[in-house]
Amino acid sequence: MTEDLSLVCETYTGMTLDFRLITAEDISQVMLLERSAHSHPWRQSSFEDCLNGRQKCWLAEYKGILVGYVVVTHGGGDAELLNISVAPNYQRKGIGQTLLSHAVNCVKEKADMLFLEVRRSNRKAIALYEREDFFEVGQRKNYYPTANGHEDAILMARQLL
Template sequence: MNSLSIFTHTGLELFLREITATDIPQIMTLERSAHTHPWRQSSFEDCLKGRQKCWLAESKNLLVGYVVVTHGGGDAELLNISVAPQFQRKGIGQCLLAHAVNCVKGKADMLFLEVRVSNRKAIELYSKEGFFEVGQRKNYYPTVNGHEDALLMAMQLDPI
């Protein structure tokens, strides 16, 4: 199994490794704590069977985040990225995003993502890391009171 150790800009040591089926219950706990409308467990299970790259980040043996990215046909898509609420704003999301970019470099020209228009923290991170707005999807995400738009963002990937 692939794994690596990296440090966030705040000095927090992270261990990144590929997600396995035994990680899914713990991932679902984090997913539910971070999102009002979490992914279904079957979505994570399907990702482990496909061409998606699924990585988790641990610090001091605690799951602190994960990222799921895929590629095909010259493009890549960031499917899911989450950081446990108590560990947000410590550079973990930035590290996971950088790792996702590295996973698809050389396999795609562009990396796309969708993000809730209300998720200002994520939009700020993506913009800082080189993503730019390419459009919106109306009523894409469910909310407690209906739906909200998704902001479509993209990043040009440099060849390896």
């Protein structure tokens, strides 16, 4: 993955985003965004693992405000998108697409395929992934917790070569 400490990207809506790797000082803000965006958020320790681990968590800031992040990892010729989130007040502005493009760029020289899981009910995310050349390769039964039990995940992949 790229070791650049920061990067500036523009969304298709013209927002200028500053990307940088997560630091220990960011964890509390990341957890606030994670809890606001997901019914069953990641644990804080999962983000802390990004500080020194094989996973990389890139934050996207707009005018100094954390608006999203993406977590990717790679190994053995494959890569996986572990988490991608956009703050609810900033959704539908191209941030998710920009984060996803950044994730692809981070791993494309180190992996042949990029995999991800997505809730079957998350139609907006599935549509985004399909627009970005991901395709369904399988399902994981009862993968995600819900308020009433579990929900299937769709396993998707994108060729990087």
